Amino acid sequence: MTVSNIKRRVSGAKYVSKGGRGRACWIDVLGNAPCDMDQHSPTLGDAIKADVGSAAKQGGDMTIIIHGAAVATVDAHDTVIYDGAVAVEADRIVAVGSTRDVLARYPDAERTDGSGKAIMPGFANVHTHLHMTLARGIYEDLSPPHKPPFTSGLAPLPLPALEPEELRVFCQLGVLEAIRSGTTAILEDATGIETYVEDMAATGVRFLLTERAWDKAKGSIGDPAPFEVDRGLGERCLARIEALHARRHGMANGRIRIGVSAWAPDMCSPELLRDVRALQRQLDTVATIHLNQIWGEVAAVKAERGCLPTEYLDELGFLNERLIAAHCRCMEPQEERRLGQAKVTVSFNSAIAARRGLSPRIAELEGYGCRIAMGTDNMAEDMVEVVRTGLFMERVRRQDGRRPTPEQVHRWATVNGYQAMGIPDGGALIPGNKADLIVVDLNRAHLVPVLRVVSDYVHQGQGQDIEAVMVDGRWIMRGGAILTLDEERIVAEAQRLGKLAWRRLFESRRDLEVPAGFAPC
Numbered sequence: 048m049t050v051s052n053i054k055r056r057v058s059g060a061k062y063v064s065k066g067g068r069g070r071a072c073w074i075d076v077l078g079n080a081p082c083d084m085d086q087h088s089p090t091l092g093d094a095i096k097a098d099v100g101s102a103a104k105q106g107g108d109m110t111i112i113i114h115g116a117a118v119a120t121v122d123a124h125d126t127v128i129y130d131g132a133v134a135v136e137a138d139r140i141v142a143v144g145s146t147r148d149v150l151a152r153y154p155d156a157e158r159t160d161g162s163g164k165a166i167m168p169g170f171a172n173v174h175t176h177l178h179m180t181l182a183r184g185i186y187e188d189l190s191p192p193h194k195p196p197f198t199s200g201l202a203p204l205p206l207p208a209l210e211p212e213e214l215r216v217f218c219q220l221g222v223l224e225a226i227r228s229g230t231t232a233i234l235e236d237a238t239g240i241e242t243y244v245e246d247m248a249a250t251g252v253r254f255l256l257t258e259r260a261w262d263k264a265k266g267s268i269g270d271p272a273p274f275e276v277d278r279g280l281g282e283r284c285l286a287r288i289e290a291l292h293a294r295r296h297g298m299a300n301g302r303i304r305i306g307v308s309a310w311a312p313d314m315c316s317p318e319l320l321r322d323v324r325a326l327q328r329q330l331d332t333v334a335t336i337h338l339n340q341i342w343g344e345v346a347a348v349k350a351e352r353g354c355l356p357t358e359y360l361d362e363l364g365f366l367n368e369r370l371i372a373a374h375c376r377c378m379e380p381q382e383e384r385r386l387g388q389a390k391v392t393v394s395f396n397s398a399i400a401a402r403r404g405l406s407p408r409i410a411e412l413e414g415y416g417c418r419i420a421m422g423t424d425n426m427a428e429d430m431v432e433v434v435r436t437g438l439f440m441e442r443v444r445r446q447d448g449r450r451p452t453p454e455q456v457h458r459w460a461t462v463n464g465y466q467a468m469g470i471p472d473g474g475a476l477i478p479g480n481k482a483d484l485i486v487v488d489l490n491r492a493h494l495v496p497v498l499r500v501v502s503d504y505v506h507q508g509q510g511q512d513i514e515a516v517m518v519d520g521r522w523i524m525r526g527g528a529i530l531t532l533d534e535e536r537i538v539a540e541a542q543r544l545g546k547l548a549w550r551r552l553f554e555s556r557r558d559l560e561v562p563a564g565f566a567p568c
């Protein structure tokens with residue numbers, strides 16, 4: 048976090064360095080009410096004090112303890128500790144237990160009162176495209192047909208082209224929403240990630256960035272036209288992946304990692320899929336792909352390759368346990384079985400699936416051996432919504448009012464996502480794990496009485512209940528304020544630039560139909 052960023056977020060406050068062991072504090076503009084870490088323990092509801100905590104901790108050896116909270120660990124036994132505490136040193140959790148025990152073990156720690164709060168692992172969003180925030184309110188209602196004749200692409204409107212500066216704003220906008228909904232790790236699948244990789248690193252969030260490859264010369268996912276290969280296109284994509292990995296993999300103390308992506312089975316030739324798989328092995332990293340996303344894709348692969356999309360990938364050796372397959376909605380049981388045998392992770396993008404009117408068969412995929420994780424996909428980055436929608440959709444699909452349990456869905460969205468992203472020491476509040484966590488205010492009209500905290504939050508919680516987010520032991524949101532991004536500026540810019548971009552599109556393409564209810568530009 049930079050001081051200038053914090054300063055913008057806490058209006059009327061001044062930053063004062065007091066020297067020595069990273070101690071510093073904020074004073075208000077009147078010069079009174081100083082906060083001093085030596086004198087009292089901060090509460091979570093204070094953004095000013097929050098910065099003090101981070102500054103002190105980043106100075107070196109300080110242990111932070113959040114105590115008096117309901118701790119939902121998401122460990123192997125779904126342990127919940129009421130009146131619990133979590134101790135953090137540097138980027139790691141060092142202790143989880145009762146408040147009494149943890150405070151006794153670390154008598155000199157910086158203490159933060161967590162009474163009335165819950166501490167949970169942060170969410171892992173394993174499938175998103177941040178710049179698609181540009182299509183909010185438009186693409187959600189333009190899904191492709193599920194029956195022939197299939198149309199090309201996922202929406203009848205193209206996404207307006209963006210200048211690099213504009214692209215960066217929409218990616219930052221997506222991260223703002225992600226942090227506010229408790230997300231600590233994101234798999235971003237996109238093209239041209241180099242343009243905004245440094246902005247992503249500056250957000251403080253953990254990322255797996257997967258640069259995308261394809262080599263279909265014309266058309267998009269679900270396009271029924273014949274497959275015409277553009278080998279040069281595929282090679283340029285592979286070169287971009289390699290360059291991004293060489294330059295950026297492991298930056299920000301390993302918080303930024305680079306993976307590989309093939310766009311979708313009907314967008315890639317067999318040669319390219321083999322190349323992407325070979326590159327995955329060479330770089331020793333995670334791969335991702337959109338799989339069985341829409342019925343048009345299934346029809347296109349059947350027509351070109353004479354088999355189903357998952358069979359196509361399996362025959363090429365593309366399926367592996369470090370692959371995250373997004374969607375898996377339009378899938379035959381024999382494909383689900385192959386995915387499970389290869390121990391592929393399925394990204395259950397529940398909210399976009401609900402909007403498209405189709406759900407994957409999660410119980411069956413899990414039963415065959417797939418790991419289930421969760422993603423937002425287009426337009427939204429709200430993992431609280433994704434968790435609840437996933438529970439609702441799967442209960443409706445199974446016609447079962449008890450399963451999946453809230454604990455199961457919470458696990459999909461936390462520790463399973465971390466494991467899928469190649470972070471085995473994350474996603475659960477366990478000593479030794481990465482200190483990626485969220486603090487939830489439970490004193491809310493829609494949450495009390497708090498009797499079973501995981502069920503309570505999965506069924507009733509809202510993003511706005513999340514008041515603090517920590518990644519790698521560093522607060523990136525605290526007291527309801529995002530400390531790493533200038534939220535006010537980004538929101539205002541996104542509104543202005545979004546209108547401009549769509550106006551440019553409609554003015555240059557008079558053939559396009561402007562959606563009903565579109566804001567006048």
Ligand SMILES: [Zn+2]
Nearest residue numbers: 337373424425
């Ligand atoms: Zn996607």
